[in-house]
Amino acid sequence: MKRILKITGAVLGSLLLVLGLFCAYVAITGVPTYDQPNIPKISVELTPERVARGEVIAQIQCMECHADKNNRLTGKYMSEVPAVFGKLYSKNITQDKEKGIGNWTDGELVYFLRTGVRRDGTFAPVMPQFPNMADEDLKSVIAWLRSDRFPVQATSEEPQASELSFVSKLLSHTLMKPLPYPQTFVAMPDSADPIALGKYTADAIGDCYACHSGDMLDQDKVHPEQSKGYYGGGIEMVGENGEPIITANLTFDEETGIARKYTKEQFIKAVKMGVRPDGSILRQPMAPKIGLTDQEVGAIYEYLKTVPKVKNNIVQKSAEVQLAENK
Template sequence: MKKILKISGLFLGCLVLLLLFFCAYVSVVGLATYDPPITPKVTVERTTARVNRGESIAQIQCISCHANNENRLTGKYLGEIPSVFGKIYSKNITQDKEKGIGNWTDGEIMYFLRTSVKPDGTFSAIMPRYPLMAEEDLKSVVAWLRSDRFPVQPTKQEAPQIEYSFFSQLLSHTIIKPGDYPQQRISIPDSTDQVALGRYIANGVADCYSCHSADFLDQDKLHPERSKGFYGGGNKMNGEGGKPIFTANLTFDDETGIGKKYTKSQFVRAVKMGVRPDGSILRQPMGPHPTLSDYEVGAIYEYLKTIPKLKNDIAGKNAELQVATN
């Protein structure tokens, strides 16, 4: 018996030591880095149709995180990201060659947007990635970044360096890994298939599920439906003035979801304009999505109907938070 205790004690001791070494290693090297990737050799043709489509995607994705208060994409402080991840600033993604991404190739931008790995092998554990976005939409985003539109014109201003927390650094060495670049071409679904279109817009373009599921750290970027608490809400974020807020349950659960709360046209208004059926305003970080068409948002509604219903009383939890923080 004594011997067994001694051996298991030794074993535990070694394990703790190994863990300590690993933590010390992480705190020295910081974020995980990778070999500089081999990026696709493409030159994206900048047609007006692509620039327009790219702009409408950027308005519901890139701009809210990257634009300063003059609507230039200089990067800024992202207060909605919980502070356990560190002090997070986005980057200058204007066409400036020194401070922005003017020197990146089209292929390097596409590679980064899909995998979160930059041309020099640096890995971004926080910037959302878009492995399910159709090739054509991805090219539209690139065409817009290269266009003559105001927000992307070269600007020297930049945000301070990110201060990743030790926790974020640890995550980048353990559970948050870069994605693979998709080998198959991804196409935009036929618009007559509303559920497929809704799934594509919600999961592939607008990233609704990443906020509206249970845990940022338990998500599957290639198979979003495997994410913990898929569309059941409950992710805790920072809202207006840094006040905590839980994301809403978007499943069709009668009591706690949106099934009985929203008709399709009320849902369209809420998502596009940020207004609830009773006229109250949806709070940050739920932003309005004015560049999605009524048809696209209606398709998201049809898609959400097909998702397993989850009981999760977010309204109740948010009310408790209010009491706790007042």
């Protein structure tokens, strides 16, 4: 008996030691750096169509996290990120050669947006990766970044560097990691097929599942539909005034899903204009997605009908109740 205890003790002790060493390693090294990647040779031709399409994607993605108060992509403090992750700042992605991305090649941008890894091998946690965005749409984003549009004009301001918490550093060694660069061409969805168009718009362009699934971290970026609680909602986010806001259950579950309460037209209005059927306004971080077409948002609605129903009753406290409770 004594012997067993001794052995168990020794095993536990060495496990703790290994764990301790790993934590010390994480604390010292911070976010891991990878081998310098093989950057693909890509040269994006600027066409008016691409710039226009890139602008739509930028409005629902890049602008959300990189635009300052003047609507320029100089980067900003990301107040909606819960405090456990530290103080996070995005970066200047204007055409400025020193502070922005003026010196990045098209290939470097594509590689980074797919994988999260920069040309020097450093990894950017929190910045979303876009493994399923069609090659053509990625090119459109890059065409827009290179265009004469106001938000991307060279500006030399820059936010301070992020102060990542230990939790974020630990996550960058475990759950938040670089994605592999796709080996094959990623095609646009068939726009005549609402289910395909809806899945693409929601998962590959809109990143809707990233906020509307069951867990902010336990997600499968390459196969979003395998994410925990896919479209069942329940992630607690931080609103504009620091109040908690819980993401909605977008599945068609009879009792707890919200989608069945909406007609397709009402759903389109909510997503594009940020207004619910009863007239109430959707709060940040649910931003109106004006640039998406009615066809695209209607297709998301059709796609959500096919998603496995999740029973998850989201009780949203009104801002007044929350304020009263915090007093």
